Amino acid sequence: MSKHHRLRPAAVASAAAVVVLALGFTGAAHAAAPATAASSAGRVGDDPDQPDNPLYDAPESFHVASGREAVSLSWSKLSAATAYEVYRAEAEGTGPDDVGPYALLATVSTDSYVDDNADGDVEYAYKVRALDNASHVSPYTEPRRGTRDTVAPFAPRDLTRVREDERGVTLTWRSGDSDAVKYVVYRAESPNAPRTKVGSTTSLTFRDTKGEPGLTYVYEVRGVDAVGNESGASNGVTGTKSVTSATAPKAPAASPPSRQR
Known part of the structure; x- marks a missing residue:
């Protein structure tokens, strides 16, 4: 949208009349103040083309981030803005216009807003506009x-131990057709013992290199989505890091016989 105003026809005609009159009386044009259209004071409303509205553009870099506890909104500040109105509508379809009626959610003076009152697992559409001290509004x-x-x-499904060697225990699994973006691997020293997190991965395989050689562990995997929700556990499997000559316990050294006096 252009930031330059175009003279209205009435204003152009008035300016032309001034020049003609000046030429008629003196034969030469004299500098004269340009006529001002009667409507140049503008009107307060949501028309970004009103002549005295400094808020020609909508806030830029508008971003909406889904979260587990809230939906977070952010945008770039406009130099002429003193406040921002945040609007929300419930989505009713996948198209940009497939939404219910928008309602004013909040008016803020910052360049961000956290909607922690959104109903869980309901998709919303959000939009923002700027205000100034004269109640002008942006698009x-x-x-x-x-x-x-x-x-x-x-x-995750079908957790499987695919290898045990001196380097560790290698596991693989299936995603379970979920929206997980990463997987967390847990282990315990027995089926009923507390689980300890041993690592995470974005792939469908993991090798635990930190287990104690010769000790059998119980493993399970859980999926985590983009906002941090963690799934239930996969099936459990056992695995043991192999003992080698380098990792085998050393036999205690024999104590020298004591001398009897």
Whole structure:
């Protein structure tokens, strides 16, 4: 949208009349103040083309991030803005216009907003516009969608021990057709013992190199989605890091016989 105003037809005609009159009386044009259209004071409203509205553009870099506890919004500040209105509508489809009616959610003076009152697992559309001290408003940002996601991924399936050697225990599994973005591997020294996190990976395989050689562990894997929801546990498998001559316990040295007096 252009930031330069175009003279209205009435203003152009008035200016031309001033020049003609000046030429008629003196034969030469004299500098004269340009006529001002009666509507140049503008009107307060949501029209970004009003002549005295400094808020020509919508806030830029509008971003919406889904989270487990809230939906977080951010945008770039406009120099003429003193506040920002945040609007929200419930999404009703996948298209940009497939939303319910927008309602004013909040008015803030910062360049961010956290919607921690969003209903869990409901997709919303958000948009923002700027205000100044004269109640002028900017255009809206393009809508962006976000969800307070509380649903954990499906548990990984078919956890399998594929190798045991002196380097560790290698595991593999299937994703379980979930939205997990990474997997956390846990182990315990017995089926009923507390689990300890031993590592994470974005792939479907993991090798535990830190186990005690010769000690059998119980392993399980859990998926984690983009907002941090963790799935239930996969099936459990056992694995043992091999004992080598380098890792085998050393026999205690024999004590020299004591001398009797």
